[in-house]
Amino acid sequence: MFKNLFNKNNKTTLDNIEDVNREQEVQDQSKNVSLFERLKSGLNKTRKGMTEKIDAVLRSYGKVDDELFDELEEILVTADVGINTTMKIIDGLRDKVRENKVSEPDKVREMLKEEIKEIMTESINDNSLNVNTSPSVILVVGVNGVGKTTTIGKLSYKLKNDGKKVIVAAGDTFRAAAIEQLEEWSARSKTELIKHQEGADPAAIIFDGIQAAKSRKADVLICDTAGRLHNKKNLMNELNKIFRVVDKEFSEASKEVLLVLDATTGQNAINQAKEFKEVCDITGVALTKLDGTAKGGIVIAIQSELNLPIKLIGVGEKMEDLQEFNMDDFIDALFN
Ligand SMILES: Nc1nc2c(ncn2[C@@H]2O[C@H](COP(=O)(O)OP(=O)(O)O)[C@@H](O)[C@H]2O)c(=O)[nH]1
Ligand SMILES: [Mg+2]
Incomplete structure (x- = not known):
């Protein structure tokens, strides 16, 4: 009867569980250390x-x-x-x-x-990404080239590794490359991708994404969008249409509207945020390319001047270089 409780090393099952827990703890610690090191080198x-x-x-x-x-x-x-x-x-x-x-x-x-x-x-006390209630939807907005699609790729990978069922909707139909980029990421991370042809109506893709998320009981739906700001009115109309679809078809989902900003563009990023804030309720910022600038002080300005919580930061091009933003770690990485 007790045989199963012992293995070759005379360890009980409980001992083994403790070993595994300890191992996990060590792994977690080294993972945190390496994340912090990555943050440090990104800064x-x-x-x-x-x-x-x-x-x-x-x-x-x-x-x-x-x-x-x-x-x-x-x-x-x-x-x-x-x-x-x-x-x-x-x-x-x-x-x-x-x-x-x-x-x-x-x-x-x-x-x-x-x-x-x-x-x-002063005005922000929560920087966590709002994905802990299921279902949730993340709408990713921002002008061309800031890193939306890359951030979505990295984020879907990360959430998948956290054990979530993720579906991505390729809502940037303006550029075929954006769809192809997401195809590569979804093949890598084995997440489902909802896509139409180039030029299709983005709101229709988001609609399909929502139906897929519902029927497959996905935890998180992440939506890419086009970012052509040279035609601001069209872009904003398009975004509003997407928001309406989400509100109407997916009202049960908790919603995160993530504005992606490129840290290397400095005060320009602040201006973009002001323009987007006028037309949509941004709930957080993903700040990319911090590794590429000596002017990471923009992090402070975004939170203090725009009153927007930074939720994710990009400190490099690798998968692990997209991190959840933690204020204490950020300040420690900068000053220690
Ligand atoms: N160094 C660095 N490059 C990044 C980061 N995030 C995105 N990029 C690069 O920025 C470029 C534009 O990204 P993309 O996702 O296509 O931008 P989008 O037009 O907003 O979708 C790509 O070459 C990315 O590899 C980052 O955190 N660090
Ligand atoms: Mg893109």
Whole structure:
């Protein structure tokens, strides 16, 4: 009767379960470490362009004075933190320095970190992607070239690995390449793709995607869309039509409208966000190509100036380089 509880090593089933748990824990830890390392290396340029400059300034000053604050201000603005946000950060920093009677520049660093975190969390307290209730639908919007299709490919892979049933709808019918790109990703990640021909009505594809998601009991439906902003009115009409279909046909699904922004485009990204915000209820931002810019301060501006939570960040071209955004990890990766 007890035979089954023992194996060759005289270990009980419980021992084995513990071994497996421990192994899983170690795996999880190393996965987290490598994710953090990836994040860190994805932010190398910004660390050089922003953090290392801040450190050099702090090192070169013997005391905390106005000039020091001016130099810090300039570094933040240059790193695309945005003028308003930078001014808020520097004002807050001045207050903290005064209140705490700080006179050594190296203590300022810790306070600056705190101040940045405070500014970013002032109006936003949740950066998690809204996919935990099933079914859910993610509408991915943004102008051409920002990384929508790539982000969808990476995200579908990631959600699939998390054990979710994912369906992707190829709603960018303006470019055949977008459909082909998704075909490659869906073959790789073994997720189902709903597509029509180039030039087809995007809203019809989203409609089909919804029917497929319902009948196959999918957890997440991810919808690609076209991003040709040169004809803003058409684009916005098209998006509105898609939103109406989703609201009408899939009202039971929790909805995430993810705006994809390219971090390398700086203040342009901020302007795009403002335009999209006018016509759709953006629920979060996927910020791509952070690895390609020294101006990662845009992360701070997006949260603080646009009041939009960053939910995903792209720190490279590989699958694992799409990460869920975590504020503490971001600040640690930037400053440690
Ligand atoms: N380095 C880097 N490149 C990216 C990232 N995300 C997307 N890209 C690249 O950006 C280019 C445009 O992406 P695509 O998904 O086609 O953009 P779309 O037009 O918005 O669908 C492609 O070459 C992608 O490989 C990222 O996080 N880092
Ligand atoms: Mg695309």
